[in-house]
Amino acid sequence: xxxxxxxxxxxxxxxxxxxxxxxxxxxxxxxxxxxxxxxxxxxxxxxxxxxxxxxxxxxxxxxxxxxxxxxxxxxxxxxxxxxxxxxxxxxxxxxxxxxxxxxxxxxxxxxxxxxxxxxxxxxxxxxxxxxxxxxxxxxxxxxxxxxxxxxxxxxxxxxxxxxxxxxxxxxxxxxxxxxxxxxxxxxxxxxxxxxxxxxxxxxxxxxxxxxxxxxxxxxxxxxxxxxxxxxxxxxxxxxxxxxxxxxxxxxxxxxxxxxxxxxxxxxxxxxxxxxxxxxxxxxxxxxxxxxxxxxxxxxxxxxxxxxxxxxxxxxxxxxxxxxxxxxxxxxxxxxxxxxxxxxxxxxxxxxxxxxxxxxxxxxxxxxxxxxxxxxxxxxxxxxxxxxxxxxxxxxxxxxxxxxxxxxxxxxxxxxxxxxx
Numbered sequence: 235x236x237x238x239x240x241x242x243x244x245x246x247x248x249x250x251x252x253x254x255x256x257x258x259x260x261x262x263x264x265x266x267x268x269x270x271x272x273x274x275x276x277x278x279x280x281x282x283x284x285x286x287x288x289x290x291x292x293x294x295x296x297x298x299x300x301x302x303x304x305x306x307x308x309x310x311x312x313x314x315x316x317x318x319x320x321x322x323x324x325x326x327x328x329x330x331x332x333x334x335x336x337x338x339x340x341x342x343x344x345x346x347x348x349x350x351x352x353x354x355x356x357x358x359x360x361x362x363x364x365x366x367x368x369x370x371x372x373x374x375x376x377x378x379x380x381x382x383x384x385x386x387x388x389x390x391x392x393x394x395x396x397x398x399x400x401x402x403x404x405x406x407x408x409x410x411x412x413x414x415x416x417x418x419x420x421x422x423x424x425x426x427x428x429x430x431x432x433x434x435x436x437x438x439x440x441x442x443x444x445x446x447x448x449x450x451x452x453x454x455x456x457x458x459x460x461x462x463x464x465x466x467x468x469x470x471x472x473x474x475x476x477x478x479x480x481x482x483x484x485x486x487x488x489x490x491x492x493x494x495x496x497x498x499x500x501x502x503x504x505x506x507x508x509x510x511x512x513x514x515x516x517x518x519x520x521x522x523x524x525x526x527x528x529x530x531x532x533x534x535x536x537x538x539x540x541x542x543x544x545x546x547x548x549x550x551x552x553x554x555x556x557x558x559x560x561x562x563x564x565x566x567x568x569x570x571x572x573x574x575x576x577x578x579x580x581x582x583x584x585x586x587x588x589x590x591x592x593x594x595x596x597x598x599x600x601x602x603x604x605x606x607x608x609x610x611x612x613x614x615x616x617x618x619x620x621x622x623x624x625x626x627x628x629x630x631x632x633x634x635x636x637x638x639x640x641x642x643x644x645x646x647x648x649x650x651x652x653x654x
Contacts, residue, residue: 236403237370241346251343262506265322272340275351281337285314286360286652289341292324293541294567295364298387298443300331302641307335309645310652316356320367323505323541330542344369353379360651362386366394370404373411382651384414386644387442390425391585398429406430414651416644418589437647440640441589446573448549456549456574462529467496467552467617470576472544473503473566474557478581479511481560481606483518483535488610490534493617499547501538503557503566508539549574552623553616555609556580565591568600572634577626579603579612593637599630 244251255273260266288303290296296319307315317328318341328338342348353375361376361383368385376383390398398405409430416439417423423436460468469489471482479502486498498520502511515522515535522535525543529536538547548554554571558564559581568578568590578600584591594600603609616623 236401237374237407240370240404244343244345248345263322263504265325268322269325269340273343273348274345275342275348275355277339277352277355281316281339281356282314283355283357285316285337285356285358286310286648287316287318287356287358287362289318289361289363289367290324290328291365291367292319292321293327295319296324296327296331297545297570298567299364301445301447302386302442302644303332303336305641305645306648309649313652316358326541341367341369341372344371346371350375353381357381360384360648362648365389368408368412370408370411373408377411382413383411384416384647384651385412386416386647387439387640388415388417388422388426389441389589390417390422390429391588392425393585395425395429402429414647416640416647422589437643439643439647440637442640442644443567443569443590444634444637445639445641446569446634448573452546452549455546459546459550463497463550464531467493468499468550469496469553469555469613469617470499470501470547470551470571471555472501472548472557472571474500474507474511475503475561475563476507476510478557478561479507479514481609482555482557483514483520484606485610485613486520486535487518488607489613489617492614496534496617497536498534499536499538499551501544501547505539505541508537511537512539545570545573548576551576553613554578555613558586559583560603560605560609568594568630569634572599572630575624575627575631577601577616577623578630579609590633594630594633597629597633599626599633601626 255266290299316337318339319325320341342352349372357379358381361381363385364387366388373383415426415436417436418441420438423438427433474482482500489496502508520534522537523530523533525536525538525540548571554576556566556568558566562583564586565584571578580600580602582602582604601612603612
């Protein structure tokens with residue numbers, strides 16, 4: 235009954251869903267209007283049947299899952315693989331990371347018949363969902379087709395737990411359709427159990443986001459960027475959002491008063507923000523250039539208007555600020571900066587990475603700032619003190635390495651069901 239009411243409500247809201255995706259989001263990013271029928275379960279007939287499906291909601295999940303997917307491909311080179319996502323940027327990241335090595339498409343909106351069409355047409359062997367993309371109709375149709383459902387790298391914040399608890403009957407249905415859940419830690423596991431997931435279905439694996447291995451090419455690319463920046467003091471503000479862009483730019487004005495040759499590399503989280511930040515910079519006294527064009531060594535700010543480069547940009551930095559944290563967005567992944575031994579600054583809003591930041595802060599690999607002034611002061615302090623910079627960067631790397639191993643544990647869980 236709970237899923238029936240959910241499906242009816244979603245059907246009633248469908249005009250608003252279409253207006254939002256095709257109209258509102260599509261106006262900001264034309265990619266939302268492309269491949270739109272895939273969102274209704276109408277997919278390219280060349281997509282393989284009986285494949286393993288990895289679902290990664292957007293860019294963050296794609297980046298986190300890439301080492302896992304590559305390890306899976308190495309272990310099962312003949313297994314058909316489909317990677318799905320919800321956003322154009324996620325789709326572009328999949329294409330960039332894998333080229334034609336995997337099939338890709340959008341996951342349908344969780345309308346009853348859209349997800350039924352998707353599952354019945356593809357008849358996947360395994361549905362592997364990254365983090366907490368728990369769609370009731372998708373999971374139910376997968377189970378009806380005999381498809382194993384695994385939720386990998388699963389996390390459930392206190393806030394999300396209370397949200398699921400408000401629709402407890404529907405949440406119980408969702409939990410009944412999960413075969414395996416790999417959680418970040420025991421606290422996450424207990425929250426899923428409280429929602430109705432059987433304890434024997436849960437394995438604590440840790441987070442695959444810690445399993446970053448820098449390739450020789452990535453190290454070389456970061457070194458090349460450092461050379462391009464000619465040993466200037468560099469701080470990177472990655473994955474910034476509206477109202478946060480302004481705070482970062484204000485902080486850089488203060489940094490320049492002490493370090494006039496300092497370079498800020500600012501990478502907005504979403505492509506639709508590239509033009510907005512460009513306008514902010516044009517209206518300011520900060521001279522800037524864009525990553526998509528030749529680098530101007532006289533610029534105060536480099537605006538990253540490209541995709542997929544944030545990791546190597548962190549590798550070129552002396553200091554990293556992780557966006558989505560001075561505003562209430564829950565923060566973004568600090569571990570790519572940690573992999574390059576770069577000291578990390580973050581705002582106070584980091585609930586999306588509650589499995590990362592407590593230890594990172596305890597080990598003094600990161601520091602919390604609460605506003606633009608504190609951000610500027612911390613950047614200046616770190617640029618003034620190379621020894622402190624190196625120490626905090628090494629602390630961040632130590633936090634990363636001591637928590638690795640989740641990918642191997644996750645592959646073991648997947649293997650148990652593919653071998654049956």
